[in-house]
Amino acid sequence: xxxxxxxxxxxxxxxxxxxxxxxxxxxxxxxxxxxxxxxxxxxxxxxxxxxxxxxxxxxxxxxxxxxxxxxxxxxxxxxxxxxxxxxxxx
Numbered sequence: 001x002x003x004x005x006x007x008x009x010x011x012x013x014x015x016x017x018x019x020x021x022x023x024x025x026x027x028x029x030x031x032x033x034x035x036x037x038x039x040x041x042x043x044x045x046x047x048x049x050x051x052x053x054x055x056x057x058x059x060x061x062x063x064x065x066x067x068x069x070x071x072x073x074x075x076x077x078x079x080x081x082x083x084x085x086x087x088x089x090x
Contacts, residue, residue: 030038081087
């Protein structure tokens with residue numbers, strides 16, 4: 001475990017509360033074995049690693065499809081206006 005730095009920060013009086021918080025932060029950091037296990041898991045995964053959870057599908061599927069739909073509607077309206085001769089700037 002990494003030792004907490006004993007440097008006082010502005011507004012820090014060196015109380016027990018700040019030391020406890022520091023120990024908590026350093027104790028929740030992942031160990032080398034946990035990092036190694038995570039690396040093995042992701043290296044063994046088949047396919048794209050960034051599309052593994054349900055929430056990732058929102059950013060990699062739903063948003064691009066929505067942008068494509070909006071762009072298609074704007075393009076279609078432009079084509080319609082050119083065909084009908086409406087929407088001209090004068």
